[in-house]
Amino acid sequence: MIIGHLPSGYILARVLGVGTPALMFACVLGAIFPDFDLLFFYLVDDRAFHHHRYWVHAPGFWLIVTCVVAPALWFVSRKLLALFAAFVAGNFLHVLLDSIAGGIMWAWPFSNDLISLVTVQPTHSHFVLSFMAHWTFWLEIALWMIAIGLYVRGRRHG
Ligand SMILES: [Zn+2]
Numbered sequence: 129m130i131i132g133h134l135p136s137g138y139i140l141a142r143v144l145g146v147g148t149p150a151l152m153f154a155c156v157l158g159a160i161f162p163d164f165d166l167l168f169f170y171l172v173d174d175r176a177f178h179h180h181r182y183w184v185h186a187p188g189f190w191l192i193v194t195c196v197v198a199p200a201l202w203f204v205s206r207k208l209l210a211l212f213a214a215f216v217a218g219n220f221l222h223v224l225l226d227s228i229a230g231g232i233m234w235a236w237p238f239s240n241d242l243i244s245l246v247t248v249q250p251t252h253s254h255f256v257l258s259f260m261a262h263w264t265f266w267l268e269i270a271l272w273m274i275a276i277g278l279y280v281r282g283r284r285h286g
Contacts, residue, residue, distance in 0.1 A: 129225045130259055132268030133160045135275030136225055137218045142278045146214060154211045158218025162226070180231055180242055187223050188236040190216060229264045 129136075137159025141152045165182035169175060183189045194216055201209035223232045231242030252258045259265060 129222075129228065129230060129268060130256060130265070132225060132271040133163065133222055135271040136221055138275045139271065139278060140218060140221050141214070142282070144214070144217065151210060151214045154214035155218040158215035158220075159222050161215070161219055162222045178231070178242065180226065181233065181240065184219075185223060185226065186233045186236045187220065188233070190219055190223075228267065229259065229262065 134156065137156035138152075140159065141155035144155070146152050146155060162182075162184040163179075165179050165184050168182065169179040179185070194212075197212060198209060201212055226232050227234070227243065228245050229248045231244040233240055234243045235241060246262075246264060248255075248259055248262045248264070250258050251261055
């Protein structure tokens, strides 16, 4: 997924009915956070391997983090726990959407295989163009349309 993560986080926050701007921000941040690994992908590792192999794209990693952090936050602060939950929900949505055509290590740590529903063939000179020409890109456009619709509707109803 290329352009659909940001609106997906907004849609998730609206569907979950988050009540504060901070929770909305945490949800949207979680929905885009895994792709910050592109900084390492391009600037540090020089595109040595698929960026979906970084730990931020591995659901198993976030499951472990959640099992450690969530109980601690339960005792520290319920507000921080809610922010963390919104962040992790956005993050889970990110890897779920990346699974459509991008490939995610769903079985990590037991397997490093990238699992996806469909494979986008390299039909164009750049992978972004191939993704934009694939039917799954319409899902990303639909996410933007839904998010904009929810935003406009929310503004009208105060
Ligand atoms: Zn991603």
